[in-house]
Amino acid sequence: MDSHHSYSQVKGVSTGTTILAVKFNGGVIIGSDSRASMGESYVSSKTINKLIQVHDRIFCCIAGSLADAQAVTKMAKFQLSFHSIQMESPPLVKAAASIMRELCYNNKEELQAGFITAGWDRKKGPQIYVVSLGGMLLSQPYTIGGSGSTYIYGYVDAKFKPDMSLEEATQFSTNALALAMGRDNVSGGVVHLVVITEAEVKHVVVPGNKLPKFHDE
Amino acid sequence: MALSNVLEPAGSGFNFENSTRNIVLENGSEEGKIKAPKPMKTGTTIAGVVYKDGVVLGADTRATSEEVVADKMCAKIHYIAPNIYCCGAGTAADTEKTTDMLSSNLTIFSMNSGRNPRVVMAVNILQDMLFRYRGMIGAHLILGGVDCTGSHLYTVGPYGSMDKVPYLAMGSGKLPAMGILEDRFKGNMDLEEAKALVSDAIHAGIMSDLGSGNNIDLCVITKEGVDYIRPHRESIYNYKRQAKYKYKPGTTPVLNKTVNQLELVHETVQMMETAGSS
Numbered sequence: 167m168d169s170h171h172s173y174s175q176v177k178g179v180s181t182g183t184t185i186l187a188v189k190f191n192g193g194v195i196i197g198s199d200s201r202a203s204m205g206e207s208y209v210s211s212k213t214i215n216k217l218i219q220v221h222d223r224i225f226c227c228i229a230g231s232l233a234d235a236q237a238v239t240k241m242a243k244f245q246l247s248f249h250s251i252q253m254e255s256p257p258l259v260k261a262a263a264s265i266m267r268e269l270c271y272n273n274k275e276e277l278q279a280g281f282i283t284a285g286w287d288r289k290k291g292p293q294i295y296v297v298s299l300g301g302m303l304l305s306q307p308y309t310i311g312g313s314g315s316t317y318i319y320g321y322v323d324a325k326f327k328p329d330m331s332l333e334e335a336t337q338f339s340t341n342a343l344a345l346a347m348g349r350d351n352v353s354g355g356v357v358h359l360v361v362i363t364e365a366e367v368k369h370v371v372v373p374g375n376k377l378p379k380f381h382d383e
Numbered sequence: 384m385a386l387s388n389v390l391e392p393a394g395s396g397f398n399f400e401n402s403t404r405n406i407v408l409e410n411g412s413e414e415g416k417i418k419a420p421k422p423m424k425t426g427t428t429i430a431g432v433v434y435k436d437g438v439v440l441g442a443d444t445r446a447t448s449e450e451v452v453a454d455k456m457c458a459k460i461h462y463i464a465p466n467i468y469c470c471g472a473g474t475a476a477d478t479e480k481t482t483d484m485l486s487s488n489l490t491i492f493s494m495n496s497g498r499n500p501r502v503v504m505a506v507n508i509l510q511d512m513l514f515r516y517r518g519m520i521g522a523h524l525i526l527g528g529v530d531c532t533g534s535h536l537y538t539v540g541p542y543g544s545m546d547k548v549p550y551l552a553m554g555s556g557k558l559p560a561m562g563i564l565e566d567r568f569k570g571n572m573d574l575e576e577a578k579a580l581v582s583d584a585i586h587a588g589i590m591s592d593l594g595s596g597n598n599i600d601l602c603v604i605t606k607e608g609v610d611y612i613r614p615h616r617e618s619i620y621n622y623k624r625q626a627k628y629k630y631k632p633g634t635t636p637v638l639n640k641t642v643n644q645l646e647l648v649h650e651t652v653q654m655m656e657t658a659g660s661s
Contacts, residue, residue: 177542178540178542178543178544179542179544208558210546213548233513233514233540233542233544234542236543237510237514240510276517
């Protein structure tokens with residue numbers, strides 16, 4: 167999800183973007199900006215939804231070609247709900263990530279989309295999986311993706327602590343996204359955060375004027 | 384839930400049957416190569432806005448074939464269902480055929496289920512089809528409609544991406560039209576405000592884009608019904624023909640007239656067994 171050249175080759179609407187996910191004590195926060203671009207210079211949507219719910223406690227965030235990402239998540243949502251009915255229990259986050267990985271790997275020539283799958287399940291609690299462009303599946307305690315992620319690798323590596331509280335994790339995610347949106351021209355709009363815990367799924371929107379400001383602004 | 388399809392069920396992969404035929408035609412004959420006709424594009428301005436009671440869609444009426452205006456009164460707002468209409472930008476044939484197919488599929492669905500289709504259904508069918516053809520179908524569509532869940536406006540791109548929005552403009556004239564919409568859009572407008580906004584947005588597209596022009600069509604969709612206003616605003620540059628080009632009756636002299644009466648000899652009535660009869 168980090169090859170800068172691929173975004174200019176994405177045909178149609180692209181979510182040149184910043185996405186992240188971070189595990190905290192008791193859950194996981196998944197977040198993104200809200201800009202969709204066409205070509206290098208036209209913002210085709212200021213309010214696109216990049217956090218797609220594929221099951222009750224599992225979300226996917228998308229980067230790359232919007233059409234490809236929407237098609238893959240639609241297919242994954244269908245397969246996951248079918249799987250969940252067959253197993254008669256809520257699906258594991260790993261199952262969701264595997265389904266995305268199968269779709270990305272088997273169609274790697276045609277697709278140009280990367281995903282972060284995150285959620286909560288009974289077996290392992292909060293988890294985060296990265297499914298990259300070519301179909302690699304990796305589990306991580308925190309992860310960032312999209313074109314804007316290159317500007318915040320240093321920040322997240324320095325500021326991440328395992329077992330943060332909900333407030334610390336929310337502040338961490340908001341700061342990271344605000345910093346990336348401040349430097350990357352194809353990321354912007356508002357910050358969308360989804361907090362997933364055993365008990366509930368909460369959607370938080372931080373509008374542009376409420377974002378944290380840093381030294382140069 | 385199986386969705387009946389008008390044509391054969393969609394196979395996997397792409398259907399490029401015609402491209403082999405096109406290659407043969409272009410490279411074929413000894414007299415010279417047959418040039419493929421350039422597809423007619425609707426260099427266009429289309430726009431849509433959600434207002435208090437429903438959706439207003441608008442479009443210009445110019446269809447261009449490179450630098451010539453091929454059709455001055457082209458209809459770009461297509462019927463999909465009694466409560467759903469769709470504006471199309473891009474290649475004229477692609478938008479026509481795609482919306483026709485969508486409309487047929489939704490009619491079959493209505494007949495099977497006894498319900499009016501929802502706008503999300505139309506969006507899903509379009510997304511599936513356009514994604515399967517990987518952008519080869521040049522249809523940039525704005526879908527608007529009112530169903531039991533409310534008023535909705537969606538955009539579907541040629542690669543199969545979709546977005547749900549309160550206001551939108553597409554086509555070659557979208558930049559000036561978006562400027563007007565961004566400036567004056569408010570939530571919960573009333574009908575006259577919404578019509579004026581869409582009409583002005585299209586007008587901006589017509590003034591600033593060479594591919595858009597002529598008249599402005601509007602389509603107002605509410606829970607009660609649809610008001611298709613064609614045209615809403617006519618171009619002030621409509622040229623009136625100076626002379627008539629039709630020939631008067633009697634221009635061609637009649638030399639001879641013969642009348643042969645056909646006689647009804649025999650009439651048979653055959654009853655057909657229909658599926659519903661017991």
